[in-house]
Amino acid sequence: MAASLHKENSLVRLFRWIYAGVDRTIFMGLKFTFPTRFVSPLGFLGMLTFVLFIILGISGALLMLWYEPILDRAWDSVENINDTIPYGFHLRNIHYHASNAMVMMAILHMYYQYFSGRYKIRNEILWVTGILIGVLTILEAFTGYDIIFSERAELAISIAASLTNSIPILGPDMRDAFFGSGFHDFVLRFYAFHVFFLPIALIGLMVVHFPRFLVFDVPMVMAITGAIMITGGVFPVDMGLKFDPNVPPGITVPEWYLTGLYAFLRSQYDKFVTGVAWPGLFIFTLLIIPFIDKYKKFSWKDRPLITAIGITSIAQIVVTTYWGFYIDPDRTKSLLDRLVIDPIFLYSVMILLVPLSFGFTYLMIKLAKNAEANAKLQPRKKESVITLPEKWIYFVLIALIAFQIYLNISAYYALLNGMKNISLFIIGIIMLVFAGMFHLYRHGRSIANNPPPPSIPQTERIRALQEKKRALLESNNGKPRLEASDNSLHPIKSNGILDKVLNVARKNKNSFEKMWNKD
Amino acid sequence: MSGQPQSRGDDRISRRDFLKLLAAAGTVLTFTPFVDWGKFLPNPSGSTTEKSKVQLPDGSQANVKTFKVNHSEAIIYPISDDPALNKEAFRTWQFIRLPVELGGDKNDASAFRVFSMVCLHLWCLWKYWPGEGRKRGECPCHGSMYDPVTGKAFAGPAALQSPPSNILPKLDLEADKDGYLWILPPNWNVNGNGIVGYGRFAA
Numbered sequence: 257m258a259a260s261l262h263k264e265n266s267l268v269r270l271f272r273w274i275y276a277g278v279d280r281t282i283f284m285g286l287k288f289t290f291p292t293r294f295v296s297p298l299g300f301l302g303m304l305t306f307v308l309f310i311i312l313g314i315s316g317a318l319l320m321l322w323y324e325p326i327l328d329r330a331w332d333s334v335e336n337i338n339d340t341i342p343y344g345f346h347l348r349n350i351h352y353h354a355s356n357a358m359v360m361m362a363i364l365h366m367y368y369q370y371f372s373g374r375y376k377i378r379n380e381i382l383w384v385t386g387i388l389i390g391v392l393t394i395l396e397a398f399t400g401y402d403i404i405f406s407e408r409a410e411l412a413i414s415i416a417a418s419l420t421n422s423i424p425i426l427g428p429d430m431r432d433a434f435f436g437s438g439f440h441d442f443v444l445r446f447y448a449f450h451v452f453f454l455p456i457a458l459i460g461l462m463v464v465h466f467p468r469f470l471v472f473d474v475p476m477v478m479a480i481t482g483a484i485m486i487t488g489g490v491f492p493v494d495m496g497l498k499f500d501p502n503v504p505p506g507i508t509v510p511e512w513y514l515t516g517l518y519a520f521l522r523s524q525y526d527k528f529v530t531g532v533a534w535p536g537l538f539i540f541t542l543l544i545i546p547f548i549d550k551y552k553k554f555s556w557k558d559r560p561l562i563t564a565i566g567i568t569s570i571a572q573i574v575v576t577t578y579w580g581f582y583i584d585p586d587r588t589k590s591l592l593d594r595l596v597i598d599p600i601f602l603y604s605v606m607i608l609l610v611p612l613s614f615g616f617t618y619l620m621i622k623l624a625k626n627a628e629a630n631a632k633l634q635p636r637k638k639e640s641v642i643t644l645p646e647k648w649i650y651f652v653l654i655a656l657i658a659f660q661i662y663l664n665i666s667a668y669y670a671l672l673n674g675m676k677n678i679s680l681f682i683i684g685i686i687m688l689v690f691a692g693m694f695h696l697y698r699h700g701r702s703i704a705n706n707p708p709p710p711s712i713p714q715t716e717r718i719r720a721l722q723e724k725k726r727a728l729l730e731s732n733n734g735k736p737r738l739e740a741s742d743n744s745l746h747p748i749k750s751n752g753i754l755d756k757v758l759n760v761a762r763k764n765k766n767s768f769e770k771m772w773n774k775d
Numbered sequence: 776m777s778g779q780p781q782s783r784g785d786d787r788i789s790r791r792d793f794l795k796l797l798a799a800a801g802t803v804l805t806f807t808p809f810v811d812w813g814k815f816l817p818n819p820s821g822s823t824t825e826k827s828k829v830q831l832p833d834g835s836q837a838n839v840k841t842f843k844v845n846h847s848e849a850i851i852y853p854i855s856d857d858p859a860l861n862k863e864a865f866r867t868w869q870f871i872r873l874p875v876e877l878g879g880d881k882n883d884a885s886a887f888r889v890f891s892m893v894c895l896h897l898w899c900l901w902k903y904w905p906g907e908g909r910k911r912g913e914c915p916c917h918g919s920m921y922d923p924v925t926g927k928a929f930a931g932p933a934a935l936q937s938p939p940s941n942i943l944p945k946l947d948l949e950a951d952k953d954g955y956l957w958i959l960p961p962n963w964n965v966n967g968n969g970i971v972g973y974g975r976f977a978a
Contacts, residue, residue: 592932
């Protein structure tokens with residue numbers, strides 16, 4: 257290629273100069289790893305969450321150009337974005353689904369760090385800032401879906417403000433100070449929180465939260481982006497009904513990350529206890545859990561009590577989340593009868609889940625330890641490796657590029673024909689294909705850098721070695737005189753390929769282990 | 776400083792500590808005027824010291840002689856020049872003339888009630904239903920019901936809420952000699968006229 261980095265031209269010198277300047281910044285303190293092979297995404301879920309944050313920042317900034325945070329225009333401006341602004345539909349759907357994905361990623365990230373025990377022993381600050389980031393992320397997502405000011409948004413704002421109101425003594429003043437008075441102020445202020453206050457607080461916390469070792473896996477990032485677009489294509493987010501205070505709202509359910517809280521609110525028990533104290537207690541428990549966890553070991557199998565608490569929390573989150581969604585479909589009953597959850601039923605299920613989860617954890621740990629013991633007795637199975645001949649790598653890459661061209665054209669035609677969700681869907685597929693392509697490219701490169709040992713000895717050199725061996729054997733009257741340590745005649749060992757491969761593998765293994773432990 | 780030996784062994788304050796105290800006091804005093812800046816946050820538009828007309832949806836001022844008994848209208852208070860703000864639920868009030876059995880036939884301000892239409896439960900807009908057997912405020916969302924005389928919730932989820940969140944905020948009325956109704960300047964406090972969306976303690 258023309259812009260080779262091996263030749264010293266002025267452009268390369270400019271790049272080098274910039275790179276040398278960046279050396280003085282904090283960014284050089286971060287260790288970025290671009291994995292050269294597929295690694296499990298569980299270890300870098302945090303990075304994926306951050307990537308989603310960036311996607312949300314970009315798509316959100318573009319939406320800001322058209323959104324109007326005014327009481328009677330908010331919904332109409334979103335409708336305008338959705339229906340008439342070119343690519344507005346795409347951006348809105350990306351923004352919406354990325355927000356859900358970010359909350360989901362953050363939760364998965366948290367539970368992975370929890371069960372793998374990485375949250376303690378000098379990682380407490382990472383954990384505590386992470387929990388705060390998680391809370392702010394949910395608030396960010398919440399304020400986001402409120403400022404559409406549809407019927408559902410109005411109910412959500414009402415609940416948020418009346419929960420703030422319900423805080424003893426300070427509540428009404430807090431509501432007045434943070435939200436202003438009336439829906440006009442609420443929409444405007446939720447918007448201000450959504451686009452500035454919360455993101456700036458998130459960025460500040462993220463600076464503290466970033467570990468020094470970061471993994472940026474291009475195919476996984478592209479796959480996540482593609483998945484968001486595909487979801488947007490298949491389940492485009494709707495507008496809801498414009499809020500009209502004189503029209504009673506139908507039954508609406510909040511976003512999935514808040515239905516758990518909603519289930520408690522629907523028990524009709526005291527607003528402050530169910531809506532502020534319970535989630536507050538949950539968040540507080542999460543904040544202090546690394547200081548409670550006194551186990552010396554890290555694996556979930558060696559920390560039964562902590563694992564059981566984690567499993568209990570998951571069980572309770574799942575049950576309340578589903579319960580919050582569930583509304584009695586019997587339309588002959590009154591609205592209130594359909595909505596209200598019997599508090600005794602709800603709380604007894606919550607309590608019943610504790611022994612069940614502890615029992616489940618006990619069972620899982622027993623089973624896992626048994627499996628571990630059995631695995632030690634049996635010979636280790638070889639890892640199965642998919643090896644694609646070099647020629648086929650090229651073929652598949654070219655086929656994927658051709659497929660991408662086809663997809664690009666079809667996405668463009670879908671857009672021209674007004675099939676916005678289909679075009680978004682196809683763009684998602686393009687991202688997935690790119691992820692596959694990048695993975696294949698990476699695979700090909702790693703093969704080129706560390707060629708596998710030649711399995712079929714058909715090269716001239718090896719044939720010559722075999723000749724030599726035969727000659728030696730013959731000169732000894734058919735008796736092999738070679739010592740085990742003599743590698744000179746071994747087809748693989750002779751030129752040090754094996755050592756090289758082993759060294760590379762060892763190095764990779766070390767660096768990955770380091771990465772896992774530090775991430 | 777605590778690490779430094781005291782020269783005479785008594786507990787007189789050292790010069791350095793004295794200067795530090797002065798600096799701290801100066802810092803506190805420097806920022807004291809800004810404490811009041813907390814008032815930047817709440818919206819001041821609701822507070823007024825003048826009484827204002829009870830303006831009916833048709834633009835006329837409500838009069839005790841013409842307004843029907845056992846009837847209600849939605850009024851806006853405070854009225855803004857901005858039509859968008861006038862759609863604000865928090866500025867919407869239910870103006871009720873009570874039915875006869877509750878004293879609605881008197882030709883003075885005592886026959887009238889003005890309550891915030893924002894339901895204390897989840898802020899839908901309730902309204903007054905004059906029909907026989909109802910004669911109460913009902914919220915369409917979750918069925919909270921309000922007593923039109925006191926503004927107290929007697930049924931539904933709002934009735935289960937602890938005070939002050941079970942009594943609607945109200946506006947005080949005054950009739951002039953021609954029978955026109957005026958809204959007195961409100962005191963937005965839980966012990967006064969109440970806080971919209973939050974409630975009021977019974978007087």
